[in-house]
Amino acid sequence: MMKRWKITIEYDGTDYYGWQKQPDVSTIQTAIENAIKKFCGQDIDVKAAGRTDAGVHAHGQVAHFDFDWGNREIDAFNLAKAINAHLHPAPIAVVHAEEIHADFNARFDALNKLYRYRIVTRRAMPLMEPRVVWHFKHHLDIDAMREGAKHLIGHHDFSSFRDAQCQAKTPMRTLDRVGITTKPYDPFGGEEIWIELEGPNFIHHQCRNIVGTLVDVGRGKTSPDDIATILKAKDRTKAGMTAPAKGLSLFRIDY
Amino acid sequence: MMKRWKITIEYDGTDYYGWQKQPDVSTIQTAIENAIKKFCGQDIDVKAAGRTDAGVHAHGQVAHFDFDWGNREIDAFNLAKAINAHLHPAPIAVVHAEEIHADFNARFDALNKLYRYRIVTRRAMPLMEPRVVWHFKHHLDIDAMREGAKHLIGHHDFSSFRDAQCQAKTPMRTLDRVGITTKPYDPFGGEEIWIELEGPNFIHHQCRNIVGTLVDVGRGKTSPDDIATILKAKDRTKAGMTAPAKGLSLFRIDY
Numbered sequence: 471m472m473k474r475w476k477i478t479i480e481y482d483g484t485d486y487y488g489w490q491k492q493p494d495v496s497t498i499q500t501a502i503e504n505a506i507k508k509f510c511g512q513d514i515d516v517k518a519a520g521r522t523d524a525g526v527h528a529h530g531q532v533a534h535f536d537f538d539w540g541n542r543e544i545d546a547f548n549l550a551k552a553i554n555a556h557l558h559p560a561p562i563a564v565v566h567a568e569e570i571h572a573d574f575n576a577r578f579d580a581l582n583k584l585y586r587y588r589i590v591t592r593r594a595m596p597l598m599e600p601r602v603v604w605h606f607k608h609h610l611d612i613d614a615m616r617e618g619a620k621h622l623i624g625h626h627d628f629s630s631f632r633d634a635q636c637q638a639k640t641p642m643r644t645l646d647r648v649g650i651t652t653k654p655y656d657p658f659g660g661e662e663i664w665i666e667l668e669g670p671n672f673i674h675h676q677c678r679n680i681v682g683t684l685v686d687v688g689r690g691k692t693s694p695d696d697i698a699t700i701l702k703a704k705d706r707t708k709a710g711m712t713a714p715a716k717g718l719s720l721f722r723i724d725y
Numbered sequence: 726m727m728k729r730w731k732i733t734i735e736y737d738g739t740d741y742y743g744w745q746k747q748p749d750v751s752t753i754q755t756a757i758e759n760a761i762k763k764f765c766g767q768d769i770d771v772k773a774a775g776r777t778d779a780g781v782h783a784h785g786q787v788a789h790f791d792f793d794w795g796n797r798e799i800d801a802f803n804l805a806k807a808i809n810a811h812l813h814p815a816p817i818a819v820v821h822a823e824e825i826h827a828d829f830n831a832r833f834d835a836l837n838k839l840y841r842y843r844i845v846t847r848r849a850m851p852l853m854e855p856r857v858v859w860h861f862k863h864h865l866d867i868d869a870m871r872e873g874a875k876h877l878i879g880h881h882d883f884s885s886f887r888d889a890q891c892q893a894k895t896p897m898r899t900l901d902r903v904g905i906t907t908k909p910y911d912p913f914g915g916e917e918i919w920i921e922l923e924g925p926n927f928i929h930h931q932c933r934n935i936v937g938t939l940v941d942v943g944r945g946k947t948s949p950d951d952i953a954t955i956l957k958a959k960d961r962t963k964a965g966m967t968a969p970a971k972g973l974s975l976f977r978i979d980y
Binding site: 558593 | 782784
């Protein structure tokens with residue numbers, strides 16, 4: 471009997487060309503579809519809530535797929551186990567699976583997305599998590615970054631933070647929260663900074679362009695109030711650099 | 726002029742045969758001494774506070790060495806920078822350096838050591854930190870582990886938790902603290918557990934043997950009060966397995 475499954479997926483995206491299936495390169499979608507094929511022999515189309523870019527990670531990517539195993543039955547626990555067994559040793563894991571109603575759509579039913587960006591600021595390389603944090607060698611002024619981030623909250627035209635390749639119909643997006651927290655990374659002044667961005671939907675590179683611009687504020691290159699000017703300009707060239715993919719994770723999606 | 730330097734070192738020990746210099750294999754000590762030689766041309770003996778085992782990490786290993794660069798001067802900041810430049814891309818970094826009095830000894834002057842052991846309990850592999858946590862597939866009862874750990878606090882004969890290869894003169898050690906904390910690792914019941922062990926000094930494999938035994942308590946194989954019996958037995962075969970090296974880090978040393 472045909473059933474629709476909702477799966478939550480964690481991955482270290484370092485060595486992948488993003489979520490979406492493409493010829494000749496490794497992608498997360500390809501890895502998962504291949505793993506499913508290995509245990510059931512079927513070509514299954516796995517549809518994700520959002521396409522993460524090359525090098526971007528996920529703690530809570532969500533996807534759905536339909537699967538009919540004829541007379542055989544499988545429960546959520548064993549489905550996840552079977553997929554994970556065939557994903558191993560790839561750094562991709564199904565951390566949760568559940569059967570869901572046939573109308574569920576991972577992309578269109580998502581109400582809220584939380585992205586987390588990790589930065590380590592100190593001179594020496596962050597050795598323990600070289601693949602999942604952005605190493606920035608200089609101290610960042612967190613209060614200034616928080617002040618600047620306030621200007622981005624709300625419903626705005628985010629053209630200044632939109633990648634040229636973005637295929638969304640509109641640059642209008644609602645950003646509900648930018649949470650910036652910091653904790654000591656070592657006893658010598660090194661810090662780990664988390665920038666969490668939350669909203670119903672994001673345009674291409676929006677998170678990474680916001681992070682790159684807030685880092686300019688943190689290092690004093692841009693003032694907090696400049697963020698308002700940059701936003702109003704609707705011009706990508708006014709904002710800061712695109713922060714590296716490695717620091718970003720699609721952390722959680724709410725339905 | 727001859728100066729003594731104290732350095733604090735962080736490393737991912739996964740691919741190393743421990744701290745101590747040995748012929749034909751990669752060790753942390755060798756890597757650091759080679760890096761020093763590369764920038765100053767001298768063979769320098771770097772002495773650490775404690776010899777970590779193969780695969781064990783450090784956030785705060787401490788070492789000292791003497792260095793005379795003749796007429797040339799170097800300050801702590803540039804010394805660390807020079808060593809790190811030559812360590813790169815090895816996952817080893819000097820995170821702090823300071824000039825210290827000529828009598829300082831990293832090993833004998835250490836007053837307190839803090840080891841941290843990380844365990845992730847969930848079915849799916851912990852993908853983001855595969856090198857620095859022990860993946861345990863089953864839930865652990867933290868309260869029982871805390872209860873069991875209480876029996877270990879104080880000055881005891883730790884023979885039941887001592888490796889057969891241990892060269893210490895005595896199995897008597899003082900354990901001042903075993904702190905066990907847990908936090909959610911994913912939204913589906915996965916947990917990350919930190920077991921912190923603190924004391925002036927440890928015998929070989931003491932931390933890993935304690936962790937392995939506490940995990941037996943957490944899974945219900947051993948009762949909390951059995952820990953007292955195991956300790957009194959002074960017999961290594963009565964305690965649990967040696968927990969894998971990968972979860973352990975020499976976190977901090979106090980002087």
